[in-house]
Amino acid sequence: xxxxxxxxxxxxxxxxxxxxxxxxxxxxxxxxxxxxxxxxxxxxxxxxxxxxxxxxxxxxxxxxxxxxxxxxxxxxxxxxxxxxxxxxxxxxxxxxxxxxxxxxxxxxxxxxxxxxxxxxxxxxxxxxxxxxxxxxxxxxxxxxxxxxxxxxxxxxxxxxxxxxxxxxxxxxxxxxxxxxxxxxxxx
Numbered sequence: 206x207x208x209x210x211x212x213x214x215x216x217x218x219x220x221x222x223x224x225x226x227x228x229x230x231x232x233x234x235x236x237x238x239x240x241x242x243x244x245x246x247x248x249x250x251x252x253x254x255x256x257x258x259x260x261x262x263x264x265x266x267x268x269x270x271x272x273x274x275x276x277x278x279x280x281x282x283x284x285x286x287x288x289x290x291x292x293x294x295x296x297x298x299x300x301x302x303x304x305x306x307x308x309x310x311x312x313x314x315x316x317x318x319x320x321x322x323x324x325x326x327x328x329x330x331x332x333x334x335x336x337x338x339x340x341x342x343x344x345x346x347x348x349x350x351x352x353x354x355x356x357x358x359x360x361x362x363x364x365x366x367x368x369x370x371x372x373x374x375x376x377x378x379x380x381x382x383x384x385x386x387x388x389x390x391x392x
Contacts (some may be wrong), residue, residue: 273353273354273363274351274352274353274354274366275351275352275353275363276351276368277315277319277348277349277350277351277368277370278348278349278351279345279348279349280346280347280348280349286372287387289345290341290372290374290387290389291387291389293341293344294337294338294341294374294389295337295392296337296376296389296390296391296392297333297334297336297337299333300330300331300333300334300376301378301391304378305330305331305334305376306330306376306377306378306379307330307331307334307375307376308328308330308373308374308375308376309326309328309329309330309334309335309338309373309374309376310326310327310328310371310372310373310374311324311325311326311327311338311339311342311371311372311373311374312324312325312326312327312369312370312371313325313342313369313370313371313372314367314368314369314370315348315350315351315367315368315369315370316350316367317350317365317366317367318347318350318365319347319348319349319350320347321342321343321345321347321348324339324342324343326338326339327371330376334374334376338374341374342372350365350366350368351365351366351368352364352365352366353366373386374387374389375387375388375389376388376389377389377390378390378391
């Protein structure tokens with residue numbers, strides 16, 4: 206009788222454990238499906254009007270591949286930006302009186318809508334000159350945003366991206382025209 210009771214308990218345990226294992230297996234399958242849908246959701250959403258295209262295969266090495274990124278651009282191009290800087294920058298009178306010259310490097314971000322943010326003096330000369338460069342940077346219009354190529358399951362597509370950029374402002378009291386850079390002189 207005891208043996209029959211033990212066999213019955215063992216059979217019941219096997220039956221219960223088998224049901225639990227099947228339930229755990231079903232739960233594992235459901236968890237995998239949920240993880241797969243979460244991975245799909247983590248990829249950046251692609252707009253309905255996105256145009257997909259193919260990129261030529263140019264080898265396995267990154268150095269062999271051309272860059273498909275488009276850099277941000279000031280409205281009208283580099284010459285228009287130089288004209289804007291020259292027209293709007295005033296050599297501070299205190300710097301002229303103290304005979305201060307130098308180059309200020311401004312660093313900033315161009316957002317996906319073309320606005321300038323995070324404007325900073327990267328390398329400065331003196332506070333009055335640095336402040337003038339900051340003032341001019343804040344006057345700048347929106348830029349044409351830069352784009353980069355991204356890969357989706359349907360193919361490649363171009364999307365606007367945030368870019369970091371820097372511009373030098375050169376302040377000089379001399380009339381040396383040998384430099385091809387934009388030189389700000391006292392007016």
